[in-house]
Amino acid sequence: MSLDRFPPLISAQLHYLLAHYPDIIKVEHTWSGSKYNSGIHDRFTLLIPYCLDYLKWDVLYNVDSPLAPPDVIFGPDDEDFHPLLGLDGVGDLVLEKSSLCDWNNQDPRRLLALIVELRKKYMAYQRNRVGAVDDDRLKFEISTFGSREVIFRTQFERMLNIPLSCNASYNISLKTPVTLLQGIEMHMSSGFEKPEEVKFAVPLLDMNINKMVLACPWRYPQKIYLQVVYPVTRKYGSAPSAPRLKLMSTPDLKELFSIEDVKLPPWVDGMCMAEYLPPLEELLQRQVVEAVTSIDARRCFIEALVPWFGRPLEADSVFCRKVSFLAASGVFTFLVHFFLGTQFPKQQPVLILQSTQHFNMHGTPVKSTPLSEYPWSPRWEASQMAERMYDFLADESHNFKKYCSEYHLQQ
Amino acid sequence: MDDLPLEKIAISGPTLASMMQRLSSSRGDVDGLLFGHVTRITPSTLSDDTSPSFDGPSDSSHLVATVTSFLCPSSSPLSFYDSLGRLNAPSLSRLLPSPSSSAIAADGGSHFLGWLSFRRRSQTRPSMREYSVSHSLSRSSHLSFPVANSETAPVTLTPCIFLLFATPVHDQAIHTHDYRAYQFRLSTTSFEPKPIDIVNIGPAFRGHYESFSPNSAFPMLNCEMRGSSSPMVEEDRSAEEQKQLDLCAEGFDVGDLKRLMGVEATGYTRGLEDLYEKMLVKIDGLARQVESSNAQVIEQEKRIKDLRYKAAARSGAE
Numbered sequence: 001m002s003l004d005r006f007p008p009l010i011s012a013q014l015h016y017l018l019a020h021y022p023d024i025i026k027v028e029h030t031w032s033g034s035k036y037n038s039g040i041h042d043r044f045t046l047l048i049p050y051c052l053d054y055l056k057w058d059v060l061y062n063v064d065s066p067l068a069p070p071d072v073i074f075g076p077d078d079e080d081f082h083p084l085l086g087l088d089g090v091g092d093l094v095l096e097k098s099s100l101c102d103w104n105n106q107d108p109r110r111l112l113a114l115i116v117e118l119r120k121k122y123m124a125y126q127r128n129r130v131g132a133v134d135d136d137r138l139k140f141e142i143s144t145f146g147s148r149e150v151i152f153r154t155q156f157e158r159m160l161n162i163p164l165s166c167n168a169s170y171n172i173s174l175k176t177p178v179t180l181l182q183g184i185e186m187h188m189s190s191g192f193e194k195p196e197e198v199k200f201a202v203p204l205l206d207m208n209i210n211k212m213v214l215a216c217p218w219r220y221p222q223k224i225y226l227q228v229v230y231p232v233t234r235k236y237g238s239a240p241s242a243p244r245l246k247l248m249s250t251p252d253l254k255e256l257f258s259i260e261d262v263k264l265p266p267w268v269d270g271m272c273m274a275e276y277l278p279p280l281e282e283l284l285q286r287q288v289v290e291a292v293t294s295i296d297a298r299r300c301f302i303e304a305l306v307p308w309f310g311r312p313l314e315a316d317s318v319f320c321r322k323v324s325f326l327a328a329s330g331v332f333t334f335l336v337h338f339f340l341g342t343q344f345p346k347q348q349p350v351l352i353l354q355s356t357q358h359f360n361m362h363g364t365p366v367k368s369t370p371l372s373e374y375p376w377s378p379r380w381e382a383s384q385m386a387e388r389m390y391d392f393l394a395d396e397s398h399n400f401k402k403y404c405s406e407y408h409l410q411q
Numbered sequence: 412m413d414d415l416p417l418e419k420i421a422i423s424g425p426t427l428a429s430m431m432q433r434l435s436s437s438r439g440d441v442d443g444l445l446f447g448h449v450t451r452i453t454p455s456t457l458s459d460d461t462s463p464s465f466d467g468p469s470d471s472s473h474l475v476a477t478v479t480s481f482l483c484p485s486s487s488p489l490s491f492y493d494s495l496g497r498l499n500a501p502s503l504s505r506l507l508p509s510p511s512s513s514a515i516a517a518d519g520g521s522h523f524l525g526w527l528s529f530r531r532r533s534q535t536r537p538s539m540r541e542y543s544v545s546h547s548l549s550r551s552s553h554l555s556f557p558v559a560n561s562e563t564a565p566v567t568l569t570p571c572i573f574l575l576f577a578t579p580v581h582d583q584a585i586h587t588h589d590y591r592a593y594q595f596r597l598s599t600t601s602f603e604p605k606p607i608d609i610v611n612i613g614p615a616f617r618g619h620y621e622s623f624s625p626n627s628a629f630p631m632l633n634c635e636m637r638g639s640s641s642p643m644v645e646e647d648r649s650a651e652e653q654k655q656l657d658l659c660a661e662g663f664d665v666g667d668l669k670r671l672m673g674v675e676a677t678g679y680t681r682g683l684e685d686l687y688e689k690m691l692v693k694i695d696g697l698a699r700q701v702e703s704s705n706a707q708v709i710e711q712e713k714r715i716k717d718l719r720y721k722a723a724a725r726s727g728a729e
Binding site: 073 | 435437438439440488489494495496530531532533534536538539540541542543546580600601602719720722
């Protein structure tokens with residue numbers, strides 16, 4: 001998405017937003033609202049992560065009034081979301097102090113402050129909506145969230161070293177690196193011909209995964225969430241059906257740990273989240289720690305390969321998931337790519353051989369199919385693993401050489 | 412301040428057309444004020460059946476708002492409110508007719524009904540600020556106006572109407588404009604979509620003739636300060652105007668016109684022709700002045716536009 005069609009003041013704000021927003025925020029579509037200058041863009045759609053989904057908000061600037069504050073159009077399902085009015089009940093709505101108050105388009109931080117403020121208000125708005133649902137089970141579940149959130153809140157305050165009072169948030173967002181409050185996000189989905197559902201995004205594990213990885217390359221803190229979707233049941237007495245559960249994580253985490261491999265514990269009838277979450281967190285914690293120790297096991301294995309294969313051509317030095325060596329059998333030289341799983345050494349590495357001398361008709365090198373059928377035991381020492389693999393490859397290189405020359409003859 | 416539901420919002424074809432012309436000729440986004448009147452319509456679905464269920468206060472919903480004129484004060488938005496949608500009272504009162512003239516206008520039914528917003532290439536949903544502006548207007552009881560034909564106790568409404576104009580986000584060759592009408596209801600603090608009834612000439616619109624009073628208000632050029640229209644000042648002003656008029660007449664007295672009659676007339680024609688010629692010269696001079704000052708205005712506007720785009724086109728420089 002090219003952002004260079006914006007006039008400088010808007011461009012500066014947008015770039016600041018994209019660079020400093022504490023989560024992945026995307027610009028989906030940009031366009032112009034000017035009659036004569038359709039080449040200069042002043043409107044865009046932002047995709048803002050919320051509750052494991054995205055909010056799609058249109059931000060409208062005005063290229064003809066470069067100093068005017070922007071306006072926002074929210075999604076079609078959020079017609080009742082009015083962030084400029086306070087949330088203090090139905091009676092007397094008072095316009096709240098907002099970052100739009102003394103808007104200054106020349107300050108590049110303003111758009112970021114506005115989006116953070118609006119998202120925070122959106123969270124409160126959804127919370128109010130969910131809280132107003134007449135469902136006994138939901139009411140109970142929400143009442144148990146308090147204790148979980150206190151933990152996350154204190155963790156957040158420790159990170160920022162300042163007590164968070166509600167009215168100080170605007171100043172914080174301008175002066176310190178912005179961090180979103182790690183609370184339980186909720187979303188009430190309802191609409192014409194749609195079943196009423198309440199979705200929760202529960203952040204799991206009170207630990208900083210980024211810190212556990214040596215030389216961590218991740219820009220955003222990696223988190224694991226449990227998505228819980230409750231169908232709303234208004235009838236009293238009828239047994240509430242089990243919620244739909246799904247584990248989700250921030251995208252970069254899959255380098256370290258694949259949440260698809262986690263088998264969720266079963267949800268027993270009559271269970272509540274306060275009961276379900278602690279065993280799940282324990283399980284996850286164990287698996288994340290295992291995944292981190294697996295990095296060391298992979299590193300040892302790669303180091304053990306060096307005496308047999310020589311220095312690697314290329315190696316993933318952070319997660320140790322991938323390493324490539326140059327090998328030769330007589331005059332036939334080829335590359336060996338090792339792919340190591342997140343559950344190494346339980347999972348044995350996958351090998352791909354690549355010829356340096358044979359190419360297909362598109363000019364790309366000939367490669368073997370992924371090899372994973374060879375003698376392996378997770379209980380071997382790293383040096384023994386390396387030795388066994390070397391032996392296997394010594395044999396396999398003949399097959400691969402034959403395969404390459406046959407392939408070459410066919411063309 | 413009553414929060415009564417409107418049945419529909421009526422607007423005459425020419426008014427809507429000139430509104431759209433004004434909006435689509437603008438460079439960017441525009442907002443403006445809507446004027447007109449709200450009338451209570453007696454349901455015309457009377458039948459011989461005198462069942463009592465049709466009687467009673469049920470006809471309170473038959474309120475029709477008719478938009479007769481509009482005012483788009485400037486080519487940039489935020490003309491009478493701030494970034495949060497709070498009303499800017501001084502600029503709003505500058506745009507609204509002064510109380511004395513609105514008293515006259517009240518017969519013609521030109522009340523401040525609400526506002527309109529036009530934004531090119533955007534969704535036809537009220538935005539965050541538009542909601543806030545309508546909310547502020549609906550809460551302003553000092554802006555309330557009476558409903559015409561209210562038989563019972565006098566009923567008033569606040570400027571609760573909102574017309575939203577937009578063009579499609581993605582370019583479309585045929586479809587060019589979208590518009591929607593809303594009434595802001597304080598009881599629910601939300602916009603209620605209302606049907607727009609375009610009043611036109613034709614047999615199907617016969618029913619409108621009873622209720623519709625077309626009125627082409629003279630454009631409001633009232634820029635005077637508010638509260639300065641006490642009788643004393645009024646007299647001063649008329650004396651001032653008389654003095655200016657005398658200056659133009661250049662000693663020609665109205666009494667002299669009597670000489671046009673009778674025997675004196677033949678001798679007097681010359682004098683009258685002189686006056687006429689002088690006036691023609693003066694008008695010509697004025698026309699030239701207007702022409703040159705208009706040229707200057709256009710020149711200035713062009714310069715402003717150039718500067719604006721120069722600022723805007725430094726794209727990517729930062």
